[in-house]
Amino acid sequence: MKDAVGKEVSIKQICNFSKNVQLYKMVNLNKNPILFNTLQYFKGNNLIAFFIVIIAAILRFYKFSEIPYTLDELSALLRTNYDSYTDLINLGILRDGHPAGVQSFLFYWVKIFGYSEAAVKLPFIICGIASVWLVYIIGKKWFNSTVGLLSAAFIATIQFTVMYSQIERPYASGLFFFLLFVYFWSNIIIEKRNQLYNWIGFSISAALCAYNHYFTLFSALIAAFFGLLLISRQHLKKYLLFCFFAIMLTLPHINIFIIQLSHGGLNWLPKPKNSFFITYLDFIFSFSCWLEIFFIILLITGVFLFLKNHSKNSKNNLRFTGLIWFLLPIITGFVYSMLGKPVLQYSALIFSVPFLFLATFSFFPSLKVRTNAVLVFLIFCFTIPSLVFGRQYYKFFYNQGYDAIAKNQIALLDSVKQPVSLLINGYEPFYLKYYTLKYHHKIPCNLYVFDMLNNIGFRNYILNLKTDYIAIAHVGVMPLQNYDIAQHEFPYFVKRSVGFGYEWYVFSKIPQKNSSRFYLESNNYFDKPLNDWSFSHANICKSPTDSTNDCYKFNEGEEWGPGLKGLLQKYNCCSHDFINISAKFYSENCKKDAVIVLTLTDKNDSLISWIGASSKDFYNAKNKWQTVNLAVRLTDIKLSTDSVYFNTYIWNVGKTPILLDDFCVRFEKGNPFIYAIISDF
Incomplete structure (x- = not known):
């Protein structure tokens, strides 16, 4: 063999050169111990864990x-505008249901780094990422590296943890603080490491849990109680001392805690249904039956390996601990919500969800590095597609709320280059003003809240608008008949945009091309027989206001009138669509109670839902004929059968x-992302 200049080189010389290179690397690594230790640490299972974190x-x-703010985030940012920290406490935090920690952090953070989504969300995303590594470390301490890797792989990729890591609320931070607390708890209780930094970290992280969220505090209290049961007697006094130290750190918050506790719960939150636990599990697994099946297969595999290896039950206490830590916040929150004011929602349970995976995978023995890598890869093959394609996460979450409405x-x-009346049921002018500054464009708004307007008041408000265009939007949910009321005065549909947590409709007085909102209509003007419609032709008479027009007359004593019935699927109606129904009643009769009724039944004629709209709620003495509207969002009814x-x-x-x-009767494509x-869409 020859070198670059043609000189003969022996195999022995090549081997010596290779050894010299390796020796050179070792010498240089020894000169840089930090680099050497880092390279030594990130290999094998730790390297897989690092890949999971990436x-x-x-x-x-x-x-x-491009990650937009949710309405909840904008509400938190609104509270950073108080002139002083005292005002923040008295006017912003005491009325809220969360401890002061995250809101206080935001109050000062935005003053330094501004209000941009990237600046505000960054600390919470970092907390979410760091939590993945902590799950791995805790799993490794409690059981083995395999358990830590499998649990971390799920926490890294399910929608539950990805989404709440991108929201600047006390969820990603609480997950991190609680896992940090469990990390120090594990060092003390499981590994019996008595260094001072573990005890100090234990107390400080416990206090951070208390300042973050009351469910984080509750989870930390559960863990602290289990610590009393598991710690050795010789360290019991020290354990109690540092628990007391953690309590002392939270004393400045005690008055806030007492006042917020007096609220009892959240007035706007509905009580959980009996099926909450099942739907919560669906939520954890991104509403993917394939992911749930794969999870069960992993559980069965772990149990099989556990029994096959005749494993000792020395870890049963930790397995039981993890399961209780996962279940107890759910059970407690459910019972409290049923007996008092509701407090239970998915977001508040994120702090305990890692222990579902740790307890489930605890049956796995320590497997080879290659086997662990394959299992993690298989988990990613299920979780990432379910997030990106099954849930369409980056489609719905990145198109939401005020950001979408503003754009x-x-x-x-x-486009229209003329004034547009904007009515947005979105609570606060601050929210829209933020996007005015962000996009450097004025966004005039006529009305920010119209929850207080009834059907008549809403119609009267629209009647007084002077523009040719009107845009109606909401963040959250509003009565769908508002769109129909608006279109009665602005008859031409222009466009709409719908997504997660918002809907935006535009109507005009100027004729538009292809201006229909509805994909199917069945209109009865009582001038001819119609399929699927039932009504007595003997009741047809001439309109009192137009002798060329027919109408339908209820005679004295008649209770039931014309109707349309059929199979929803026959009308190509899916479970997320809107059904819009309207009818005109002669003004002299409108004060009397005539109701448009819609019932939904299954194939056995069992009632699923009954909805009605009364003519009394739409009466306006100025009009000879009154239009009554009934609009239904089928998503709210949660149809559970195909034959409706x-x-x-x-x-x-x-x-x-x-x-x-x-x-x-008109059928409109709905908003599956609302x-x-x-929910599963």
Whole structure:
């Protein structure tokens, strides 16, 4: 063999050269012990864990600068505008249901780094990523590296933890603080490491849990109690001393705690249903049956290996501990919510969810590095596709709320080049002003809140608008009939945009091309027989306001009137669509109680839902004919069967003479993403 200049080189010389290179590397690494120790640490299972953390970071930092604020986040930012910290406590925190920690942090953080999404969300994303590493370390301390890797792989990639890592609320921070507390707890209780930094870390992280969220505090209290049962007698006094030290660190918050505790719970939150635990498990596994099946297969595999290896039960106490730490916050929150004011929601349970995976995978023995790598890869093959494609996470979460409304409204203003009346049921002017500054574009808004307006008040407000265009939007949910009321005065549909937590509709007085909102309509003007409609032709009469137009007359004593019934699937109606029903009643009769009714039944004729809209709620003395609207979001009804029958009809409650006309049933494509965070779509 020859070298670069043609000189003969022996195999022995090559081997000596290779040894010299390796020796050179070793000498240089020894000169840099930090680099040497780092390279030594990140190999084998630790290298797999590092790879899991990288995947977690990629999923959380994807299009980092484009992650929009949720309404909850904007509400927290609104509270940073108080002139002093005292005002923040008295006006912003005492009225809230969360401890002062995260809100206090935001109060000072935004003053240094500003209000941009990237700046505000960064600390919480870092907490979410760091939590993945802590899950691995805790699993390794409690059981073995395999358990830690499998648990960390799930925490890195399920929607539950990815999403709440991207939200600047006390969820990612609470997950990190509680896992940090468990890390020091494990050093003291399990590994019996008596260094002072472990005890100090134990107390400080416990206090951070208390300042972060009351469910984080509750989880820390559970862990602290278990510590009393598991710690050795010789360290019991020291353990109690540092528990007392943690309590002392939280004393400045005690008055806030007492005042917030007097609230009892959250007035806006509904009580949990009996099926909460099942739906919560679905939520954890991203509503993917395949992911749930794979999880069960892993559980069975772990139990099989456990029994095959005749493993001793020395870890049963920790297995039981992990299971209790996962279950107890759910059970306690459920019972409290049923007996008192509701407090239970998915977000508050994120702090304990790692222990579901740690307890489940605790049956796995310590496997070879290659086997662990294969198992982690298989987990990613299920969790990442379910996040990206099954849940369409980056589609729905990155198109939401005020951010989407603001961008659509700006595009509309630039397009029509004339004033547009904007009515947004979104609670606070601050929210829209933020996007005015962010996008450097004025977004005029006529009305920020219209929850207080009833149907008549909303219609009267719209009647007084002077523009040719109106945009109606909401963040959260509002009565769907508001769109129909608006379209009655602005008859031409222009466009709409819908997504997670918001809907935005535009109507105009100027004729538009292809202006229909509805994919199917069945309108009864009582001028001819119609399929699927039932009504008595003997009741047809001439309209009192137009002799060329027919209408339907309820005679004295008649209670039930015209109706349309059929199978929803026959009308191509899916479980997320809207059903919009309207009818006109003659003004002299409208004060009497006539109700548009919609019932939904299954194939056995069992009632699923009954909805009604009364003519009394739409009466306006100025009009000769009154339009009554009933609109239904099928997502709210949660249809659980494929064969659903609808029946809409007029109920003449008082059995008095009433004139009816223009009975219309329309079907509109719905918004499957409206509750995308917490529901399967």
